[in-house]
Amino acid sequence: MTNAATGLPFDDIRNLVKDIPGPDHDAVAACRAREGQLTKPPGALGRLESISEWLCAWQAQHPPKSERVVVAVFAGNHGVVAQGVAAYPQEVTAQMVANFQNDGAAVNQICKSFDLGLKVFELALEKPTRDITQDAALDEAECAATMAYGMEATEGCDILCVGEMGIGNTTIAAAICHGLFGGEAQDWVGPGTGVDSEGLKRKADAVRRAVALHKAHLDDPLEVLRRLGGRELAAMAGAVLAARLQRIPVILDGYVATAAAAVLFAMRPDALEHCVAGHLSAEPAHRRLLEKLGLKPVLELGMRLGEGSGAAMAAGIVKAAAKLHSGMATFASAGVSNKEA
Numbered sequence: 001m002t003n004a005a006t007g008l009p010f011d012d013i014r015n016l017v018k019d020i021p022g023p024d025h026d027a028v029a030a031c032r033a034r035e036g037q038l039t040k041p042p043g044a045l046g047r048l049e050s051i052s053e054w055l056c057a058w059q060a061q062h063p064p065k066s067e068r069v070v071v072a073v074f075a076g077n078h079g080v081v082a083q084g085v086a087a088y089p090q091e092v093t094a095q096m097v098a099n100f101q102n103d104g105a106a107v108n109q110i111c112k113s114f115d116l117g118l119k120v121f122e123l124a125l126e127k128p129t130r131d132i133t134q135d136a137a138l139d140e141a142e143c144a145a146t147m148a149y150g151m152e153a154t155e156g157c158d159i160l161c162v163g164e165m166g167i168g169n170t171t172i173a174a175a176i177c178h179g180l181f182g183g184e185a186q187d188w189v190g191p192g193t194g195v196d197s198e199g200l201k202r203k204a205d206a207v208r209r210a211v212a213l214h215k216a217h218l219d220d221p222l223e224v225l226r227r228l229g230g231r232e233l234a235a236m237a238g239a240v241l242a243a244r245l246q247r248i249p250v251i252l253d254g255y256v257a258t259a260a261a262a263v264l265f266a267m268r269p270d271a272l273e274h275c276v277a278g279h280l281s282a283e284p285a286h287r288r289l290l291e292k293l294g295l296k297p298v299l300e301l302g303m304r305l306g307e308g309s310g311a312a313m314a315a316g317i318v319k320a321a322a323k324l325h326s327g328m329a330t331f332a333s334a335g336v337s338n339k340e341a
């Protein structure tokens with residue numbers, strides 16, 4: 001509908017989505033062949049074996065690469081906080097960006113634990129997006145440009161983890177999910193950083209009003225993103241798309257990062273096959289969202305933080321899966337007797 005023939009920026013995004021590559025079957029075949037030779041009973045490494053296979057399929061490469069794993073954290077601010085939907089003040093977004101830069105946040109410690117790179121992208125924090133209960137969060141040009149900016153996160157990495165920082169963004173995630181998948185507003189909201197029961201009611205009400213205001217435009221997932229989204233969500237959607245085009249597997253973080261990726265799923269149901277869900281967030285709607293997307297989380301640790309922290313924890317598991325596959329000896333090389341035929 002909008003701009004179909006005019007060549008405005010969303011058309012560029014649509015064209016990229018049309019061109020995404022599929023899995024590489026030769027790399028998968030090579031992975032399976034080696035897996036069968038490793039010094040262990042077949043299947044004994046459980047899901048770690050499918051993770052190695054998934055890496056090969058989407059990197060189009062065997063053995064899989066896992067040296068350069070990067071956590072990209074995108075930060076943005078949201079006008080919807082005026083509706084009383086967040087437990088913390090908006091200035092915490094910029095203060096936490098400084099904390100990331102000073103090595104003081106949770107995600108910094110996880111990155112150090114697993115030898116992951118960390119890149120922080122600050123997105124016009126001084127200029128919050130418009131309140132989605134009153135207006136569209138972003139203009140089309142700004143939304144598309146922010147997606148393009150997010151695409152830069154893929155530079156120099158073998159595997160990408162996507163995360164975010166933005167006070168109020170669990171409300172934005174809920175609005176996107178309600179806009180994309182319907183149901184009731186309260187199905188998609190949760191406590192976030194810990195709003196009380198009155199705050200939770202305000203959150204559901206804000207999501208309901210925002211979706212009602214924009215409902216004539218919500219058939220188009222990119223319109224859902226620009227009207228109900230925010231800068232860090234647009235950038236995450238761009239990063240996930242760029243990763244697919246550049247054959248970089250993605251580890252998604254919690255509810256907010258997954259809601260951003262869901263926009264691509266709504267455009268094309270196979271668009272997230274290069275992604276794993278790093279963890280199941282304690283934010284209740286994350287389970288519902290992962291079910292819609294057909295994604296099974298790698299970890300379930302009761303985390304509800306954001307910052308890419310759950311994706312970074314899962315990156316430790318993904319790196320181990322790649323090392324197991326590449327580094328283990330085969331029955332022949334180690335002189336270990338295989339099962340009798």
Ligand SMILES: Cc1cc2ncn([C@H]3O[C@H](COP(=O)(O)O)[C@@H](O)[C@H]3O)c2cc1C
Binds near residue numbers: 085168307
């Ligand atoms: C100190 C602090 C550190 C955080 N790190 C991530 N978030 C997380 O909480 C925010 C979303 O929750 P809500 O929608 O309830 O505001 C996001 O910034 C998210 O990344 C944090 C929140 C706080 C307060």
Ligand SMILES: O=C(O)c1cccnc1
Binds near residue numbers: 192193281283286306
């Ligand atoms: O799951 C998430 O992404 C999440 C949960 C709570 C707060 N911020 C993010």
